[in-house]
Amino acid sequence: MTRLVAHSSTSLSGCVSVPGDKSISHRALIFGALAVGETRVEGLLEGEDVRATARVLSQLGAEVRRNVDGVWQVFGVGIGGLHEPADLLDFGNSGTAARLLLGVLAGHPLTAFATGDASLRRRPMGRIVEPLKGMGASFVARSGGRLPLAITGASAPAPQTYRLPVASAQVKSAVLLAGLAAPGDTTALEPEPTRDHSERMLRAFGADVRVEAAEDGRAVTVTGQPELMGTAVTVPGDPSSAAFPLVAGLICAGSDLTLPNVGVNPLRTGLFETLTEMGADLVLENRRELAGEPVADLRVRSSALTGIEVPPARAPAMIDEYPVLAVAAACAEGTSVFRGLGELRVKESDRLTAVARGLAACGVAVEETEDSLTVHGRGPGRVAGGAEIKADLDHRIAMAFLVLGLAGQAPVAIDDARTIETSFPAFADLMRGLGADIRAGEMAGETA
Numbered sequence: 338m339t340r341l342v343a344h345s346s347t348s349l350s351g352c353v354s355v356p357g358d359k360s361i362s363h364r365a366l367i368f369g370a371l372a373v374g375e376t377r378v379e380g381l382l383e384g385e386d387v388r389a390t391a392r393v394l395s396q397l398g399a400e401v402r403r404n405v406d407g408v409w410q411v412f413g414v415g416i417g418g419l420h421e422p423a424d425l426l427d428f429g430n431s432g433t434a435a436r437l438l439l440g441v442l443a444g445h446p447l448t449a450f451a452t453g454d455a456s457l458r459r460r461p462m463g464r465i466v467e468p469l470k471g472m473g474a475s476f477v478a479r480s481g482g483r484l485p486l487a488i489t490g491a492s493a494p495a496p497q498t499y500r501l502p503v504a505s506a507q508v509k510s511a512v513l514l515a516g517l518a519a520p521g522d523t524t525a526l527e528p529e530p531t532r533d534h535s536e537r538m539l540r541a542f543g544a545d546v547r548v549e550a551a552e553d554g555r556a557v558t559v560t561g562q563p564e565l566m567g568t569a570v571t572v573p574g575d576p577s578s579a580a581f582p583l584v585a586g587l588i589c590a591g592s593d594l595t596l597p598n599v600g601v602n603p604l605r606t607g608l609f610e611t612l613t614e615m616g617a618d619l620v621l622e623n624r625r626e627l628a629g630e631p632v633a634d635l636r637v638r639s640s641a642l643t644g645i646e647v648p649p650a651r652a653p654a655m656i657d658e659y660p661v662l663a664v665a666a667a668c669a670e671g672t673s674v675f676r677g678l679g680e681l682r683v684k685e686s687d688r689l690t691a692v693a694r695g696l697a698a699c700g701v702a703v704e705e706t707e708d709s710l711t712v713h714g715r716g717p718g719r720v721a722g723g724a725e726i727k728a729d730l731d732h733r734i735a736m737a738f739l740v741l742g743l744a745g746q747a748p749v750a751i752d753d754a755r756t757i758e759t760s761f762p763a764f765a766d767l768m769r770g771l772g773a774d775i776r777a778g779e780m781a782g783e784t785a
C-alpha cells in the first residue's frame with residue numbers, strides 16, 4: 338500500500354505539462370497496429386493503462402517499442418493481420434483497452450482469453466459482447482458478460498448498424514473497430530455525441546468515416562476493409578488529467594497556474610464550461626490544432642466559486658470529471674446538483690457512491706440518488722477534511738480527494754495511491770512542483 342496525504346496548501350504556481358491524453362494514446366497504438374508500415378507517436382501517455390494496450394498488441398503480433406527519445410513506434414500488421422495470442426490477455430485496470438481491443442479481436446478469426454484487475458473484472462462487458470456477437474464473434478463470459486472471458490472472432494465479419502443503448506465512446510469504438518474488418522459499411526448510432534477521437538484518428542490513418550445527424554442522435558459510419566497507412570501522431574495533454582491541478586488552482590488561495598498544450602476537443606470540455614459558469618477564472622489561451630485535435634494553454638487563478646446545476650446532456654463531455662468537479666462544488670458557496678450520472682456507477686469504481694461517501698467523511702453534506710449527486714458547498718476554506726479515503730483501484734477518486742485535502746482544514750489521506758499510475762504517473766511530483774503539500778506516509782486523524 339502506498340498512502341499519500343494531502344495537507345492544506347496555498348499559492349500554487351508555475352507552468353506544468355500534464356501527461357498525454359489517455360483515450361488518444363490507446364487509439365494511436367491500436368490504429369498503428371492495424372495499419373501498414375510505421376506509426377510514430379509523440380507524447381504518448383506512459384501510464385499503466387496504455388502500457389496494457391501496448392503489451393496486448395505485442396502479444397497479438399504487432400511490434401510496439403519505445404525509443405530512447407521517448408517517441409513510440411508501432412509497426413502494424415494491417416487489418417485482419419493479428420495473430421492468435423499464446424497466453425492470457427491482461428487489460429489491467431483499463432476499460433478502454435479491454436473494450437477497444439475486444440472490438441479489434443472480433444474481426445479476427447482467432448481465439449483469445451482476456452482478464453483484468455479486480456476493478457475491471459467488476460465492470461460490464463455485455464455492452465460490447467452484444468454488438469460484437471451481431472458481427473459474428475462468439476464469447477464465453479462470466480455472468481453479466483464480465484471478465485475473464487473467451488472470444489472467438491468472426492471468420493467472416495458482417496457489417497451492421499448498431500444503436501448504442503448507452504452514451505459510450507468505448508462501445509462506439511468497439512463497433513467501428515470490428516467494422517474495419519467487415520466488407521461494407523458499419524454504423525454506430527449514438528443517442529448523444531461522445532468523444533470522437535476514433536473518428537478523427539481513423540480518418541488520419543486513411544479510413545472513410547462519415548458522421549451524420551440521425552433521427553435521435555448521430556450516425557457514425559466506417560467503410561470496412563480500408564488499407565490504413567501508418568502515420569505520425571502527436572498526443573495532446575489530457576484534459577481529464579489537467580482537471581486535477583486546475584481544480585487545485587481554483588480552490589487553493591493565491592494560486593496562478595498555466596497548463597500548456599491541453600486537448601480542448603469540444604466533446605471533452607464539459608468541465609471547463611461548468612467551472613467557468615461557477616465563476617472560475619479560467620482562460621483558454623493560444624488555441625490551435627495539433628495532429629487533428631484542438632489544443633490550448635489553460636491559465637487558472639484561484640476563484641470564488643458558486644454552486645451550479647449541471648444538465649444531464651453535458652455528462653458525456655465530462656464523464657470522467659465528476660469526482661473532481663464534486664471537490665470544486667464542496668469548496669463553492671451554495672448547492673450543486675449533477676444529474677444523469679448512472680454511468681458513474683460502472684467506472685473504475687462506483688464513483689457516485691465513492692464521491693458521496695468521501696465528501697461526507699470530509700464534513701460535506703451530500704445527497705446521492707441512483708443517478709444524481711447534490712453537494713452542499715461549504716465555501717472556501719471551510720471543508721473539514723481529516724479523513725482517510727479508500728481508492729478502491731480508482732485513480733480519479735484518489736486524485737480528486739488529494740486535491741480536496743489541499744483545501745481542507747485537516748489533511749486528507751488516500752489509502753493506496755498506486756492506482757494513480759494508470760493515468761497520471763507523475764501526479765504527486767507534478768503537484769509538489771506547483772507547491773502542493775502532498776506527503777507519503779501516515780496521517781493522524783479519523784478513518785473513513
Ligand code: S3P
Binds near residue numbers: 361510
Ligand atoms: C473513454 C470513454 C469513456 C471514458 C473513459 C475513456 C474512451 O468511457 O469514461 O475513461 O477512451 O473511449 P465510456 O465509453 O464507457 O463512456
